[in-house]
Amino acid sequence: MQTKYIFVTGGVLSSLGKGIAAASIATLLKSAGLKVSILKCDPYINVDPGTMSPLEHGEVFVTDDGAETDLDLGHYERFLGENLSQLNNFTTGRVYSSVIEKERRGDYLGKTIQVIPHITGEIISRIKDAGEGKDILIVEIGGTVGDIEGLPFLESIRMLGGELGHENAMFIHLTLVPYIKAAGELKTKPTQHSVGELRRIGIIPDMLICRSEQSLGRELKDKLAASCGVAKNCVIESCDQPSIYQVPLSFEAQGILDAISGKLALGELRADMSEWNELVKRVVAPAHEITIAFVGKYTDLKESYKSLTEALIHAGAATDTRVNLKWVDSEKLEPNTAESMLKDCAGILVAGGFGLRGVSGMMEAAKYVRTTNTPYLGICLGMQIALIEFARSVLGIKDASSAEFDKSCSEPVIYLIDSFIDASGAKQIRTHVSPLGGTMRLGGYECHCAPGSLLSKCYGGANLIKERHRHRYEANPLYRERLENAGMKISGESDGLIEAAEIPEHKFFLGVQFHPEFTSRLKEPNPAILGFIKACCAR
Incomplete structure (x- = not known):
């Protein structure tokens, strides 16, 4: 035809x-x-x-x-x-x-x-x-x-x-x-x-x-x-x-x-929308309801997080739950305001972003969830923030930071690498050098999940998953041993790069370098986001 x-x-x-x-x-x-x-x-x-x-x-x-x-x-x-x-x-x-x-x-x-x-x-x-x-x-x-x-x-x-x-x-x-x-x-x-x-x-x-x-x-x-x-x-x-x-x-x-x-001239067309209709009923009139804190730096313009807010709707439909969002401007989160702003939420999500603005507030959110056993999902920058906060508060590395925020920092827990290498030793074709300078990791990459990890459990026990990326900075593997000795587990890797980190003793604490929201669908919610919402519902 x-x-x-x-x-x-x-x-x-x-x-x-x-x-x-x-x-x-x-x-x-x-x-x-x-x-x-x-x-x-x-x-x-x-x-x-x-x-x-x-x-x-x-x-x-x-x-x-x-x-x-x-x-x-x-x-x-x-x-x-x-x-x-x-x-x-x-x-x-x-x-x-x-x-x-x-x-x-x-x-x-x-x-x-x-x-x-x-x-x-x-x-x-x-x-x-x-x-x-x-x-x-x-x-x-x-x-x-x-x-x-x-x-x-x-x-x-x-x-x-x-x-x-x-x-x-x-x-x-x-x-x-x-x-x-x-x-x-x-x-x-x-x-x-x-x-x-x-x-x-x-x-x-x-x-x-x-x-x-x-x-x-x-x-x-x-x-x-x-x-x-x-x-x-x-x-x-x-x-x-x-x-x-x-x-x-x-x-x-x-x-x-x-x-x-x-x-x-297509002839008779009859669409089968029965499954879609059932999911929509759960979106519009769900049986349950929770509120999570959405911590980010672009909260004045929700379109900046469109895929993520839709992914939360997908996970809500799968659990028959309305996921209400409490938008928290990370610039307004401070040590003396974090508890009052976050305590009424079933879980905390720290979203991605670029630049230094609002980072200190995200750090406070990561500290709050780590110390209160509140379910946490950190995406891209949200994972990096969790690693830096852990390095500062638990490992005692007071100068721990990201090369994105301070190019001359003495303890770059997050650093910029010049190129991304795949398993064969060749540069990944989806790695892109920006006109603004710096190497951008873009598109879908495979991630190996640690057996028995929270990450693997979210994906049904899978050892290998594939998710999409959009970032320049990576978790520094030089800090991996100290992080794991102190109780943080590196649960996802891609050709030597750190893809996911979690705290096994925590109720649900997961940071992922990739953007799980890009692969979420109404009929197939992303497993990492669905796992987070399930943990919030259980709480």
Whole structure:
């Protein structure tokens, strides 16, 4: 079967949830038995979000093959339950870099390089590469219709739609239908103007997905269908929901599969969403409830921890528990405030991050859990913090620190190494030298678990696991013997690098250098995070 393409664009304003809509459609199509993938095209000029501040862009999601991508890829993986790759996300910066590289090599035989056909040709080529071998490729165009930087992408999908033909391409436009409280009315004009702008570019949408605070009603849907030139069954509402995982079920109930099938000639489509539905019930109305402290330095912008907060929801669904988060700004944690801020929580999670800001507060959190036998999960920086605190408080190494915080520190429990070597002695291909300097360890790596360790038990007794990384600094093996002699166990290793540490006498104390949240799914919660939540529930 020739690959069919569904292009998802957005109008009126940003952050309406194109990523969730695209992931929801993909979930339904996959559940109906089709081979589906998703691609995110980001119009910003950065090559990737790897050097962007979390406060600027939110989380950087890392794929198994080491690509630093937009956070929407996290939604795609969590909904589809599949690993994606660097093929599934590209930016304007990457497109222009590739075209300029080819021009410098002489690939264009001296021709003048222009947006059309060279930039659009590169975009179309990348879209086709991502769709190879799939029944359906869903292509989400970032930004909003009318943005100047998005024009080459919109022109590219217009051209590709014409090339593919009527039954192989579908355009879905997601817009806002705002509720004006003073007038007591839902307003359709923003959607009409947005569709008008899209049509001016040459793209005629086949379906509208309308974000709204409340249900549109049949009359309003028919009005939108008539004014925007789409079929009545192709106006789908997307009302605010208690959980994003309800969106596929809402779309299914409105007959979105029949509408898509009719446009793309896919025949009868019936999705099996029974397991998904049961898990969503546990997310929305669980039997139990706990509160954990989420200690981090980006608590003002929760998008910085998107994969982790979603992973906690997954673990909550698996245990039929609502996991409430008490957001704790690590800059506000001090020796005299730690107990009052943390004592009412069933467990403490210290998340990843870069730089010195907020580190002293994270140290106080690690000390509190170690001395009170409170369940603890430290991720990336959270593991490093636990090692430094242990070295200072238990080993008595008062100058213990990280080379990230103090490049000239005399006791670098955490240090920067120049390269990462795999078992064969070759450099790992996913190790990446940043333009800012320093070696970045990116992507999925295998980790050997110590037999009988807490880490191994979390993963069902496994001796070998694979998780994803995004960091520059590592635990210094020179301190390993002293740490273990004092009661801390190194329970995970990867080619000589320390991957996990725990305190066996503690109720649940686990630090991991990798990011377990990147591999968590609604149907398959990450084992380390699930183990932590189970320990919190038991407490």
